[in-house]
Amino acid sequence: MSILATSLPGFPDAAPVAGLAGGVLIGLAAALMLLGAGWIAGVSGIAARAFAIGEGAMPRSAAFAFLIGLPLGALIVTLLTGAPAPQFASPLLLAAAGVIVGIGTRLGSGCTSGHGVCGMSRLSQRSLVATASFMVTGFATVAVMNALGIVVLP
């Protein structure tokens, strides 16, 4: 697994090989969903479908199956690589972020997976604009929080 730890000159924290490998897996997963079942692997839309918040062609059973797979796959990789457990934000910040993500992804019809991976690769005009939009506010949010000295992760 040492190749996964390869770094990038000038960016000591970066993991380009692991990142690219993970990205290829995500692309393969989305490709399987598209070519196998005819659906977009957009996690916010699938979550809304599973919990009967949104409509769609996908049966709720399939939506739940996809969602159950997410932690299953993460568990397999965590066990194989033995990566140390990451830190998460405080419960209050997690709850605030969650509500905003929930509202935003419904209004914006998607998130990083649906717009960022599936839509951008299709050159969807809506997805390109949506991705640019959430990237810009993501950058701005972290910049503002850092400027205000708000520490999210210990």
Place this chain on the structure above:
Amino acid sequence: MMRAVVVALASGTIFGAGLALGGMTDPARVRGFLDLLGAWDPTLAFVMGGAVMVMALAWIVQRSMQRPLFAEAFALPNRSDLTPRLIGGSALFGIGWGIAGLCPGPGFAALAIDAPAAAIFLAAMLAGMMLVRLVDRPA
């Protein structure tokens, strides 16, 4: 129907493995990417690049297919209108993403890593989604 559930489970599992391998289940890595003005961590760009490359090929294959391998028809978005709702909603999503370093996919995947933290984020996210539904279509 049964085959569709199997495809979805397999896709979700590979997706979750990719998220964890790419470091996207680590909020510090995601926020490190969004910290453009600080000690920028470009890893997320490699994740996104790898995923988009593979999916671009999948879309080329898709165009030559009459129907999916294990289902009757493709169910794909076909809108192209740019609305304030799309742009404003996505902008809002980016703010939430930046605050905690989590988006929906890693939120679910993190159930295997820090279940209480992931559960708080996901419950709040579903509540936010429900709120939009209630405002759109009052019960």
